[in-house]
Amino acid sequence: MLRGWLAADVPPATFHIIDPVADNLPEGVHVHRSSAALDARFDIVILGIKPQLLAELAPEIGRTLAPGATLISILAGTTTNTLSAYFPDARVIRLMPNLAAAIGKSPLGVFAPHDDAQQRAEMASLLAPLGAVIWIDEEAHMDAVTALAGSGPAFVYRFIDALTQGGEAAGLPRTIAAQLALAMTEGAAILAATASETPTDLARRVTSPGGTTAAGLAVLDADAALNILMTDTLRAARDRGAELAKGDAT
Ligand SMILES: NC(=O)C1=CN([C@@H]2O[C@H](COP(=O)(O)OP(=O)(O)OC[C@H]3O[C@@H](n4cnc5c(N)ncnc54)[C@H](O)[C@@H]3O)[C@@H](O)[C@H]2O)C=CC1
């Protein structure tokens, strides 16, 4: 997220990072190893620790909040009820970004328990450099949002790896297969994001009657195996969010 803001020319000195060990941080941002020696209080605090650490760190985090501050949590699972119990005076918002925030291409699922037009406008302007803001009306959906939007890149990267492996097994040198898998995925994703047709329509356009794509899809679509795999994958990720919300650190 920091990289996304800096790439959009937000001045580095705007940011105070509180992290005991983080290194390689961009030049110009303020770095604090703990909030203990930090006098300042902030109007916007973004929480990016592991959910399992929240209970331990909440008192320290609380001391960084100015009166009426906005606390934006990107923690998987952790509910606004839990956050509000730790930070009763803050305006609590849940945000689910992903790695592509660094290039301004993250879906940004946002849930706020007390939602209003002014808050939506503030969040839209704050988050615009990171990607597309998608307001989520029901907090119960946030674990599924996390599975799809937050964890999703890892699933796509696995798919790209599998394409590379498949290309290699089909006879290509690994480096060529990897290059083709990546460039093909990039082009296909950009096309799907910019075309007026749905992905289903686009797949149909690729598929020449009796051709190579039809032969491949006959395998890929058999027994809805891919759909079942994705359903199970997202369900597992979603359910882990619910476990994290209950404080399960295992
Ligand atoms: N990795 C991802 O793509 C995404 C992660 N998230 C959420 O972001 C949070 C962090 O996840 P990751 O970045 O993957 O984990 P991570 O382990 O890479 O990051 C945790 C950070 O917390 C810092 N930290 C540890 N103790 C601290 C303390 N006492 N005070 C301040 N900072 C402390 C660590 O040094 C580290 O920089 C999690 O809540 C996760 O659910 C949300 C969306 C996407």
Ligand SMILES: O=C(O)[C@@H]1CCC=N1
């Ligand atoms: O793996 C996780 O728990 C975090 C949340 C979404 C992406 N990474």
